[in-house]
């Protein structure tokens with residue numbers, strides 16, 4: 216079978232260099248984004264892709280920096296320039312001007328908004344003067360990149376709701392543009408491959424309406440994604456690549472596969488290799504084994520991630536009067552299940568928390584743990600019904 220294209224995919228690098236020593240801002244997201252190691256992680260990812268030797272092109276799925284600071288973009292651009300093949304960028308929600316609370320932002324430093332972002336990366340990841348573009352790859356594949364981010368100006372039109380700044384949306388104008396491009400690509404017998412930072416379908420059971428955890432995952436899927444899928448399905452687009460959720464994940468809907476790649480800055484620090492052949496796209500995951508500052512990267516980062524998620528659950532439960540006194544027990548319970556690391560590394564299929572592991576205690580305590588166990592087990596069941604995101608094969612039928 217003739218190989219048409221080998222594509223490397225890099226998830227959210229979130230470059231954040233220390234700004235002051237120590238920089239307390241790098242500790243704001245403990246355990247989940249390894250901001251303090253972000254430069255080493257992208258450096259090692261680029262090295263690994265270059266070492267693979269026969270990659271034709273690379274794609275970076277957005278969120279290049281912590282919050283679009285110019286000083287972080289300068290590092291991101293220099294690191295990505297080390298790639299020895301053409302590479303392309305998707306704009307992420309962290310590649311925009313943000314309104315952040317005091318103590319989180321760098322108020323005296325320049326930040327890039329979309330126009331400045333385009334100027335900064337033109338010819339260094341962006342082929343033209345827009346964050347939405349189509350570009351020819353080897354093997355008759357056309358990469359079509361959408362921009363699913365909100366600008367602060369657009370948010371003003373949404374009554375200035377800054378909570379939406381990390382959410383995604385795909386406007387009608389973009390869908391019309393996409394429809395046009397896809398007609399052209401399909402009309403000329405080429406294969407379309409679409410990339411967009413936010414997801415375009417659910418990647419967890421918690422995204423369904425009325426789910427208890429839905430508010431935490433509402434920013435994952437782009438608004439307008441159902442209409443977007445209609446356009447993609449009309450043109451038989453087989454694969455849409457997304458970042459943003461920092462996990463190895465896949466779902467299939469309307470005949471479209473939406474594949475996400477973990478952030479380079481987060482466990483499991485995996486980049487993907489996509490091999491396009493005549494009748495199939497084969498995908499392989501490549502987790503980084505080590506970086507100079509952490510020779511046990513997989514093991515350590517997995518533990519930090521589990522601790523980070525457990526801390527978050529503990530903090531949230533402390534604010535709920537009925538759960539406050541259970542919060543430290545919940546912390547240990549969530550951490551021990553390994554639920555979140557397995558969600559992120561794409562191995563949650565078959566996951567099930569044994570109800571026997573629920574701590575003994577009063578009926579109220581049992582009820583809370585049972586509810587949590589049901590939620591976690593629903594994740595396991597949901598993922599079991601979907602393909603394995605680490606060794607996926609996507610058939611190309613015409």
Ligand SMILES: [Fe+2]
Pocket residue numbers: 278307308309412458459460
């Ligand atoms: Fe994002």
Ligand SMILES: [Fe+2]
Pocket residue numbers: 227229277278307309459460461478
């Ligand atoms: Fe991100």
